[in-house]
Amino acid sequence: METMAIGRAINAGLRAAMDRDPRVLLMGEDIGALGGVFRVTDGLQKDFGEDRVIDTPLAEAGIVGTAIGMALRGYRPVCEIQFNGFVYPAFNQITTQLAKLRARSRGRLSVPVVLRIPSGGGIGSVEHHSESPEVLFAHTAGLRVVAPSTPHDAYWMVQQAIASADPVLFLEPERRYWQKGEVDTDLGPGQVTPLHKARVLRPGTDATLVAYGPTTKLALDAAAAAAQDGTELEVVDLRSISPLDVDTVAESVRRTGRLVTVSEAPTFHGPMAELAARIQESCFYSLEAPVKRVGGWHLPYPAARVEEHYLPSVDRVLDAVEQTLAA
């Protein structure tokens, strides 16, 4: 068991994957000598060389498009998109090529590309550095979208994403890169939680809180605060936006009767809207109150000085819990 931060855990996961499989290579802007703007690829170019840790031109469509071609040649490229809002220039390659080549070729072509994207805000940065674009890609069939929230998951999920035969968007919780936790690097096959399985992080009886990526810690903080007032909240970390492990959430909701979702992504047409709809379908008679969603507003991400009013907070989560308990 080792203690490391999420950013460091991803670095260690990448290193393990590259050690294991010479076809794994990294591509992105500033990922070589600099080690990436968040230093997630720190030291990897030094150890694996410029042919496996490729500093690319500043062109996101180029990064994703050429990664597709390398995957077609048998490589397993892991692309770093520098900031979440920079993924849009690659949108065409992701949605029309990466997501669809398998279906278009009736399964004859495989494009096992991983896109690592810092996700969400809270770092006080300028525009296009703090967005949560996951729903755009979750809505695109052919892609998998996952979001670790702990160092342990970050270490293992990045390796699972690389091993997947499908293209995977790996959303890194930007403001949690420095959050430390224990990582068990010695697990064998079958001991690691499957990539697309949600996990109950804290058991509770009064209501279920569901979150993923950067808001998972927020949900845990809210549950800890609620416990001081005698309210026991169950916290589920989704870990994957596509596919969604609805069963794990439904099981929890059947026990607690109440659901509050927490995401940084805007609630309007957001990933939690899908979850709420599915829980309504499968748990209608278990629900004691309407599902409440806490998330970003339907706005362009605001300037840093007001982002705390955009992002979900413990208070907003507890308000939603209060409403759902009162219903």
Place this chain on the structure above:
Amino acid sequence: MTDTAAGPVRAHEGGPVRAHEQHPAPRRQEMVQLLDEHGVRHRHPEHDLDLTPAELLGLYRDMVLMRRFDSEAEALQRKGQLGLWAGSRGQEASQIGAGRAARRQDQLFPSYRDHGALLSRGVDPLHILSIFRGIDHGGWDPVEMGVHPYTLVIAAQMLPAVGYGMGVQRDGAVGTGDPDRDTAVIAFFGDGATSQGEAAEALNWAAVFNAPVVFFCQNNQWAISEPVSRQSPVPLHRRAEGAGMPGVLVDGNDVLAVLAVVRSALDRARAGGGPTFVESYTFRMGAHTTSDDPTRYRLAAEVDAWREKDPIDRLRTHLTAEGVLDEEFASQLAADSETLAERLRAGVSAMVDPDPVSMFEHAYAEPHPQVLAERDEFLAAWEQQDADSHAAAHGGTR
């Protein structure tokens, strides 16, 4: 217009408003040409080639069969057998020349009109027609045939082509001197595609990484109704200079010139010399697709002028004059063309629609619970529908 001798007749008074906007046609000496529109063979100091009579006849045969394929496909569309057809008439020399320049191990990344390149690789023409029939998105095996699926989004295949080339580099399959190992990539695209940002990225990227890619641009003058002058203020091959690679302008209606130019560009790429941009100057004789009406945007005179430069006619003239093409070969080829057309007609009418549930099969390599659930939902509804229609039929006879 200063150069009517080498170029199409344009600038008609009272013609469509856009005709005058076209670029001046290149002079003959500005582009590589080995066979002029009169079928006269010219030598070129840099790009030349010597072919055996059998090889020449092979190119001729390919082009004739490609044209017959195209005309039959158009007829099948008119008869309602295909939903759409993107014709290739006029571009036979470009596509056969480029396709024949490739070696078995080279990888082609076509656009949606590059039927000739596919035929030259041995792709079953019925697989091409199955796309336009609506059966699938291309039935050939991209790995086995060395041909990527058709890409309908303009220029989107160019970056994957470059990435594939970078993979080739990492495999050490460049510059070994082994003709069976050294590998290159051809990215096919049109004049319209050069306007896309991804095209610019692909050129730049390939040059930065010295990737073994030949960018084969068929400038057929029209992107649906937009003339090439609306895509670029400069001749397209000059984009190469800014990207940092050689740019070659070739007569796209001259199969010998296209073969020579693309072959040497591929040789250069395979040897580790990096990418080349080839502009194949040609013309789409028909409509963009069977849904298009080119009389709305281009002059009959422009089409007529290009008819004089027909790629098949000029090679026939040359081969006949040289005594290479005799009556026996010509009549056998005519018979083979009809056999092909018959095979296409029979093959298309024998195509069966895919099993609807197959649409759920290949979205993901690994099981995806939401897709599996929707598949079950679909199957249940389908079976119910079946049961209902059986019941209705039964009720009707009662």
